[in-house]
Amino acid sequence: MTTTTAEGLWARCYHPAPDRPRQLVCFPHAGGSAPFYHPMSAQLSPVAEVLSVQYPGRQDRRTETSPSDIAAMADLVYAALRDRLGARPTAFFGHSMGAMVAFEVARRLEADGGELTHLFASARRAPSRYRAESVHRRDDDGIVAELKRLSGTNTALLGDEELLRMVLPAVRSDYTAVETYRCDPGASIKAPITALTGDNDPLTTREEAADWRLHTTGAFDVRVFPGGHFYLASQAPAVLALLREHLADGGELAR
Numbered sequence: 001m002t003t004t005t006a007e008g009l010w011a012r013c014y015h016p017a018p019d020r021p022r023q024l025v026c027f028p029h030a031g032g033s034a035p036f037y038h039p040m041s042a043q044l045s046p047v048a049e050v051l052s053v054q055y056p057g058r059q060d061r062r063t064e065t066s067p068s069d070i071a072a073m074a075d076l077v078y079a080a081l082r083d084r085l086g087a088r089p090t091a092f093f094g095h096s097m098g099a100m101v102a103f104e105v106a107r108r109l110e111a112d113g114g115e116l117t118h119l120f121a122s123a124r125r126a127p128s129r130y131r132a133e134s135v136h137r138r139d140d141d142g143i144v145a146e147l148k149r150l151s152g153t154n155t156a157l158l159g160d161e162e163l164l165r166m167v168l169p170a171v172r173s174d175y176t177a178v179e180t181y182r183c184d185p186g187a188s189i190k191a192p193i194t195a196l197t198g199d200n201d202p203l204t205t206r207e208e209a210a211d212w213r214l215h216t217t218g219a220f221d222v223r224v225f226p227g228g229h230f231y232l233a234s235q236a237p238a239v240l241a242l243l244r245e246h247l248a249d250g251g252e253l254a255r
Helices: 003-010 034-044 070-085 097-111 140-150 161-179 206-215 232-248
Strands: 023-027 049-053 090-095 118-122 193-198 220-225
Touching (some): 023 070, 023 097, 034 090, 070 097, 118 232, 140 161, 220 232
Parallel strands (some): 023 049, 090 118, 193 220
């Protein structure tokens, strides 16, 4: 597989903007897929080119096995996008599981001599904050119940048994990756980090989000929005304004 083919497999660019000076790479949540960020791509295309990562095991990659390990996922993402990440100033945005994958890809990028302008870690506690969780060990009904609780999956999908059978293996792999992830408490990146969280998120407290400050040697900020785990649905304008400010001013936000 060539680099170009790998890049196309792992990332979607819904609104190509090769003339933009900066790019934003977006990482979906557990069970999520690249189109989750289609609206964000449209809104931010005037200031940056947006790439949305497509994990294996869903949609056009549904026949592939999704890694059940965050480090393995990060290795694959970085290998596929390495050349693209060095092409121009780049920021990452990751939601929930995506924040963890983005952090690990950022570690690999910096270890390889690359630079990230900013990491936006959304709806996920800091890598060093651990909770004992076992959603991945539940039966299918138990996993569906968790998806409904977090309101992160379309209700039409939850009611379609055939579609559920197709997506649940990937969802279970994602939850396995999230719940078995362990990070060295001292692991950090040079890039500034902004942690974003909903004030009613059952998976992340404000204190757990604030501890992302332990994982950067650069600037840090935390932004709290009204809402739960998927606060993005109702707070999209505020989040987009934050991202637009960073991407438009060349990465000086929170420095």
